[in-house]
Amino acid sequence: MSHSSNPSLAKPGQEPDPDRRDFIFIAAGAMGAVGTAVTLWPFIASLGPAADTLALSTTEVDLGKVEPGQAITVMWRGKPVFIRNRTPEDIQAAQAIDKDAGQFNGLRDPETDETRVKQSAFGDKKMPNWLIMVGVCTHLGCIPMGQKATDMKGDFNGWFCPCHGSNYDTAGRIRKGPAPKNLAIPAYTFLTETQIRIG
Numbered sequence: 001m002s003h004s005s006n007p008s009l010a011k012p013g014q015e016p017d018p019d020r021r022d023f024i025f026i027a028a029g030a031m032g033a034v035g036t037a038v039t040l041w042p043f044i045a046s047l048g049p050a051a052d053t054l055a056l057s058t059t060e061v062d063l064g065k066v067e068p069g070q071a072i073t074v075m076w077r078g079k080p081v082f083i084r085n086r087t088p089e090d091i092q093a094a095q096a097i098d099k100d101a102g103q104f105n106g107l108r109d110p111e112t113d114e115t116r117v118k119q120s121a122f123g124d125k126k127m128p129n130w131l132i133m134v135g136v137c138t139h140l141g142c143i144p145m146g147q148k149a150t151d152m153k154g155d156f157n158g159w160f161c162p163c164h165g166s167n168y169d170t171a172g173r174i175r176k177g178p179a180p181k182n183l184a185i186p187a188y189t190f191l192t193e194t195q196i197r198i199g
């Protein structure tokens, strides 16, 4: 597959196009901006951010239909957020690096897989299968490929940025190419075992 023929990719410095075809938006009803914030008392609302800003500040996502090995992309604060339900093989591949060599096997931006997922996602339940990241390349801001089953995923089976060839692993860590940092992890909370709030 060519690295440069995807016309829907954002160029460096551009905001991602929310209509790009390779986003997989979950069905209406599965995701909704949180509306409760906008019901604040009027006299308090007048002191805080505008209601539309509050409504966009968090996003709730239903993960119930995302099977192991699948990924979805949702928009949050104008950016794509990648959510992948990792397979045991994905997790093993990521954790194998952590155990190698003292310096995370030479990772450019050393982080263990453990630190990039919630260890107590809901109650005491560990759910390292859910990897949730801002889908913006840390080099110059392109949107990496790897969300669709047919996408290139790079040398480490994670994500591949076609703009200048950054390869991210199954924990979203930069492993090869010019990007300086791992894909960012947004603030998020598990509301139930299958529902998260981003933001």
Ligand code: FES
Residues within 6 Å of the ligand: 012, 137, 138, 139, 140, 141, 142, 161, 162, 163, 164, 165, 166, 177, 178, 179
């Ligand atoms: S923007 Fe340059 S490698 Fe991703």
